[in-house]
Amino acid sequence: MDNDHRKALTTIGLNILYYRKEKGYTQQQLAEMTSYSKNHIQQIETAKATPSVIALLDIAKALDIPVSKLFESR
Numbered sequence: 001m002d003n004d005h006r007k008a009l010t011t012i013g014l015n016i017l018y019y020r021k022e023k024g025y026t027q028q029q030l031a032e033m034t035s036y037s038k039n040h041i042q043q044i045e046t047a048k049a050t051p052s053v054i055a056l057l058d059i060a061k062a063l064d065i066p067v068s069k070l071f072e073s074r
Contacts, residue, residue, distance in 0.1 A: 008071070009047040012056070015070045017045045019063045033062040 001009075020030050027045070031038040036055060043049035044059075051059070060067040 006047065009050060011073055012051065012070050013045040013047045014074070015072065016041075016059055016063070018074075019065055019069065020045075023063060025063075030059070030062060034058045 016030075020027070025033075027041045028038045031041045034041070034055070036058070040049060040055075041059075044051045044055070056067055056070055060070060
């Protein structure tokens with residue numbers, strides 16, 4: 001994986017973490033809302049796993065945000 005991809009995955013993970021905490025959800029709660037495991041949510045948030053487009057759509061829906069918010073640089 002090249003540096004650009006790593007940066008993008010890190011941005012996505014940090015945004016999921018930010019919006020999850022903003023909503024007051026734990027990783028376990030987000031996992032239950034999306035049907036993914038807590039471990040998978042944790043791996044996405046820490047850029048150790050590459051989420052599918054479907055996973056990003058499911059996570060954005062659970063967080064009640066547009067999927068585009070997951071790609072924004074802060």
